[in-house]
Amino acid sequence: MIWEALKSLFKKPLTVQYLTKPDEKVPVPERYRGKISYNRDACIGCLLCIRTCPAGAITADERKVSFSLDRCIFCGQCSETCPRKAIEITSKFEIVVYTKSEIASQ
Amino acid sequence: MIALEILLATLPLVFLLSLLFEGIDRKVHARMQRRIGPPIIQPFYDFIKLLVKENIVPTTAARSIFNASPSLAAASSIVGAAIPLANLIARTGIIGDLILVMYLLTMSSIMIVVGGSSSGNPYGAVGFSRKIMMLIGYEIPLLISVVSISIKAGPSLIYYDIILAQIKSDKCLACAYISSATAALTFLLCISAAVGVVPFDIPEAKTEVIHGPLIEYSGPQLALLKLAKSSTIFSLSLLAFTLFFYFPTIYELSIVLGEIATLGACLLGSLMVMLLTVTLPRTVFARLKIGQAFKTYWFFPLPMAITSLMLSVLGW
Amino acid sequence: MVNEREVKYDEFARFILPVGPVHPALKEPFHLKIIVKREEVLDVELRLGHVHRGIEFLAENRNLIQAIYLTERICGICSHSHTTCFIQALEEVGGLKPPERALYLRTLIFELERAHSHLLLLGIMAYQIGFDTLFMYTWAAREKVLDLFEEITGNRIHHAMNVIGGVRWDLTPKMAEKTIRVMKDIEVTTRRIYDFFRGETVEKRLSGVGLLSQHDAHELCVVGPTARASGLVFDVRKDDPYAAYGDLNDSFSVISKKEGDSYARTEVRILELFELINIVQAALDRLPNGPINLGESPVRLMRRIPRGEAISRVEAPRGELIYFVKTNGGDGLERLKIRTPTLANIISLKKMLIGCEIADVPVIVTSIDPCLSCANRITLVDHETGEVKVVNADELRRKKS
Structure with missing residues (x-):
């Protein structure tokens, strides 16, 4: 153990900084489930996503749907249910905002 | 009176140095765990933050003792660290009684647990009984080892006399006699228990008794207790280095480079002692149980300290 | 009391x-x-x-697809175990048979999850005895498994891997390669961790502490590593194979210890880490080609599940996990009963x-x-x-x- 500790003293720390370089974040994998992107034109208004959303984050909105991201649990079920692939999961993860009203506008 | 002035002037220096030592300790500890670790001046941030926080006194606490003990603990350990430092700077033995220094350091750790047990929290009480057990374990070898070298250096219990003896004999005490080498080893072994870090942080074990005596403290009181602990670390490392490993070359440095160099070399040496006796054990060992720790001290450092004392009386 | x-x-x-x-x-x-x-x-x-969150009650108010994500969130560590167990019961009720490749992928994720759960526990164990350095080293190894999860399933903890009749994401050859690489890393690290745990200071704190005799373990019906450390040889993966464990039966053995103390419970987990590395490698070697799910829309599959009831069990990292599922013939649940290993x-x-x-x-x-x-x-x-x-x-x- 002592040798292990002393050896580690001269190795690089394993900690990964949030910004690996200035303006450069740790890359996220391809399948990472982040913010939902919704193609309103492709949506046919079947409302199946509302039925399968486990968090109740999707509501009907003039024969289309709208998302409240503050309730979203990023499971990706809606994008799988959607028959027209109008809902896609992006890898965008920085969605922190200061007030609740800003979430709705996203 | 001059001595007293020097002592007072040293107090802020002790404050700065002990927090700086703690910062280095934390940084090295983190690097050994392959973390980045906090900035070295993090303890200063912590101290200032805690100072401005609210002080909460539990209703079950014995108020006066609860409030007084952090200040007493911090004051005694800072003075305990300032006396050797002031002696080193002033180069006199005017107020350097080793018994006083050891007393102040013990006083500091006792005040911490007394405050904790007066908080009325059962964890504080468990911490108190554990600390008393530990005190019996490590304090006796620690004191005997100090007595053992003071016999070799005079006999004198004046701190600076021991340093002078090392300068005169042209050898550091730990290299000069077998008895002093044993005493040095005993002292080094006792440091980690005396300051209460892993593996001997049993009185304030985080996962067992939730910081024991410190559990009910908050704000400025907690800041003072933390300061007390870090200045005890500083003081013991400084003592260990200067009492046992004061190489005469350190003294000769002052002739070439000035007095600051001597002081700097001493501080660097005590930093090394701290890294070896505080940082390294707390990185590579698991916490012991109270019975195990007690046994460790009675079966290993205590016989060693007694041997050292006997050897030094016999003149080895 | x-x-x-x-x-x-x-x-x-x-x-x-x-x-x-x-x-x-x-x-x-x-x-x-x-x-x-x-x-x-x-x-x-x-x-x-x-x-207490009232999950069983909540599940009865949801449809089956929503309930999958609800069961996934019962536990933050063995989330895949919960969904696998739940979906197995649903598939039994509906008479659906997921394709071979899906079963292998479920097993793969299952074992990776066991790796991350066991490494987590070893780290916490080290932390409890004040050994922060070992804690950091163990969790550094666990981080690699989590990164692998992120790559394969898109999330570190809640994988959302299982769907009715299969799995959602396929394993690409690149990911398989990375999995093997990570497993080799974990094997080296686990060996080192095992050495540290056998070191004197750790053993002093763990051995002889918290004795549970074989008789008591049997009487109290404990499960998982806790039971196996007390000398009971019981593992759902061997005794009642599910997913692809039937085919992978020869690639692992059940670890069991006689001592019944905290050290034995820790050691069982360390040795299981070595076993699961074998399972992962065997699963990757024998991974059949083919579809990964039934290829139908999830809503249609959900409606195909008739009224009925089933009991399903899996060997979660902490022990045997049992689900009783009773569907109402629509798309919802009439009753869901969960017996988690910790409860036992x-x-x-x-x-x-x-x-x-x-x-x-x-x-x-x-x-x-x-x-x-x-x-x-x-x-x-x-x-x-x-x-x-x-x-x-x-x-x-x-x-x-």
Whole structure:
């Protein structure tokens, strides 16, 4: 153990900084489930996503749907249910905002 | 009176140095765990933050003792660290009684647990009984080892006399006699228990008794207790280095480079002692149980300290 | 149950030490009332229920697809075990047979999850005995598994891998390669961790602490590594193979120890890490080609599940996990009953804790690897009379509305 500790003293720390370089974040994998992107034109208004959303984050909105991201649990079920692939999961993860009203506008 | 002035002037220096030592300790500890670790001046941030926080006194606490003990603990350990430092700077033995220094350091750790047990929290009480057990374990070898070298250096219990003896004999005490080498080893072994870090942080074990005596403290009181602990670390490392490993070359440095160099070399040496006796054990060992720790001290450092004392009386 | 009034307070050295619900040694809330005399534990009272979420009730108000994600969120560590168990029951009711490749992928994720769960526990074990460095090293290894999860499934903890009739994501050859690489890394690290755990300071704290004899383990019906460390050889993966474990039967053996102390429970987990590396490698070697799910829309599949009931069990990292599922023939559930491994194991704590030292309490509690949000049930106790009553579903419904 002592040798292990002393050896580690001269190795690089394993900690990964949030910004690996200035303006450069740790890359996220391809399948990472982040913010939902919704193609309103492709949506046919079947409302199946509302039925399968486990968090109740999707509501009907003039024969289309709208998302409240503050309730979203990023499971990706809606994008799988959607028959027209109008809902896609992006890898965008920085969605922190200061007030609740800003979430709705996203 | 001059001595007293020097002592007072040293107090802020002790404050700065002990927090700086703690910062280095934390940084090295983190690097050994392959973390980045906090900035070295993090303890200063912590101290200032805690100072401005609210002080909460539990209703079950014995108020006066609860409030007084952090200040007493911090004051005694800072003075305990300032006396050797002031002696080193002033180069006199005017107020350097080793018994006083050891007393102040013990006083500091006792005040911490007394405050904790007066908080009325059962964890504080468990911490108190554990600390008393530990005190019996490590304090006796620690004191005997100090007595053992003071016999070799005079006999004198004046701190600076021991340093002078090392300068005169042209050898550091730990290299000069077998008895002093044993005493040095005993002292080094006792440091980690005396300051209460892993593996001997049993009185304030985080996962067992939730910081024991410190559990009910908050704000400025907690800041003072933390300061007390870090200045005890500083003081013991400084003592260990200067009492046992004061190489005469350190003294000769002052002739070439000035007095600051001597002081700097001493501080660097005590930093090394701290890294070896505080940082390294707390990185590579698991916490012991109270019975195990007690046994460790009675079966290993205590016989060693007694041997050292006997050897030094016999003149080895 | 300890009656406070019976405890003699006049005895100086004896007092009640509350452990939890908020305590640094417990990462999740439960309450232990410990009566101690100096350092010795005389009696223990366990109280659960601080994080009761009413999941079984919630599941009955949702449709099957929504319930999958609900069961996934029962546990933050063995999320895949819960969904696998739930979906297996659904598939049994619906008579659906997922393709071979899907079963292999489920097994793969299952074993990776076991790796991350066991590494997590080893780290926490080290932390409980004040060994922060070992904790950091262990969790550094765990981080690699989590990164692998992120790559394969898109999330570190809640994988959302299982769908009715298969899995959602396929394993690309690149990912398979990376999995093998990570497994080799983990094997090296685990060997080192095993050395550290066999080192003197750690063994001093763990061996002989929290003894659970084989007889007691059998009587108390403990499961998983806790049972296997007490000499019971029982593993759902071997005894009642599910997913692809039937085919992979020859690639692993059941680890069992006789000692029954905290050290044995830790050691069983370390040795299981080596076994699961074999399983992962075998699963990757034999991974069949073909579809990964039934290829139908999830909503249609959900509607195909008739009224019926099924019991399903899996070997979660902490032990045997049992689901009882009763569907209502529409798309919802009539009843969901979950028996999590911690619920089976936590009773044994009382047996282990009595007679130990205060310093051993966190070690023993951690050694059964409690996952408390899985294990919370409601029992109402009348404080005045001590009368215990259980709330049934109808009453709970009335209370909610």
